[in-house]
Amino acid sequence: xxxxxxxxxxxxxxxxxxxxxxxxxxxxxxxxxxxxxxxxxxxxxxxxxxxxxxxxxxxxxxxxxxxxxxxxxxxxxxxxxxxxxxxxxxxxxxxxxxxxxxxxxxxxxxxxxxxxxxxxxxxxxxxxxxxxxxxxxxxxxxxxxxxxxxxxxxxxxxxxxxxxxxxxxxxxxxxxxxxxxxxxxxxxxx
Numbered sequence: 001x002x003x004x005x006x007x008x009x010x011x012x013x014x015x016x017x018x019x020x021x022x023x024x025x026x027x028x029x030x031x032x033x034x035x036x037x038x039x040x041x042x043x044x045x046x047x048x049x050x051x052x053x054x055x056x057x058x059x060x061x062x063x064x065x066x067x068x069x070x071x072x073x074x075x076x077x078x079x080x081x082x083x084x085x086x087x088x089x090x091x092x093x094x095x096x097x098x099x100x101x102x103x104x105x106x107x108x109x110x111x112x113x114x115x116x117x118x119x120x121x122x123x124x125x126x127x128x129x130x131x132x133x134x135x136x137x138x139x140x141x142x143x144x145x146x147x148x149x150x151x152x153x154x155x156x157x158x159x160x161x162x163x164x165x166x167x168x169x170x171x172x173x174x175x176x177x178x179x180x181x182x183x184x185x186x187x188x189x190x
Contacts, residue, residue, distance in 0.1 A: 002041040004115070005032055008049065010058045018049055036066040043069040096150040099143040103134055113142055 007028055008018040015025035035042045044067050046058050059070050098120075099113030109126035111133045112118050120142050123133035133139060 003035050004043045006045050006047055007058065007062060008047060009053045010061045014050060014053055032067060033065060042067055046070065046072045048072060048074055098146050099139055
């Protein structure tokens with residue numbers, strides 16, 4: 001099992017401002033510390049949003065806690081980020097690998113192809129097993145639709161992810177590499 005979390009700043013007020021949830025800095029930090037304590041594979045993303053976030057200091061802080069994989073990213077045009085970006089459609093904020101070796105489950109049990117594609121609900125683990133959802137018809141259909149979308153984007157020359165420059169980097173951590181999936185095989189067939 002691998003976990004991923006977003007952490008916005010070493011400064012609690014900035015982190016909470018980004019999440020719009022007072023106290024989220026402390027809760028997120030406790031979750032990160034617990035994952036490190038349990039020696040779970042953990043990737044933490046720092047999203048650069050505001051001046052003064054101290055991205056470098058935040059990364060050093062996370063590494064001092066024992067977080068091995070830390071990535072930085074810019075704002076994506078999904079969720080709260082829709083108001084902070086100029087990307088035209090939600091799929092512009094995706095890397096093209098949604099549902100390919102990854103899935104996201106929210107606190108209500110809803111399953112999505114990735115954490116950034118929450119408008120594409122594929123099931124709920126409170127109603128079906130995660131295996132049934134991931135291998136099910138809806139996930140298969142959505143992967144095919146996304147594959148067509150990204151294939152068309154690549155033909156037009158405006159792909160977000162190109163060989164050796166996979167950006168945004170959203171591939172899951174594997175035992176082979178913390179950035180598995182990027183590079184020449186960035187857009188595998190679904």
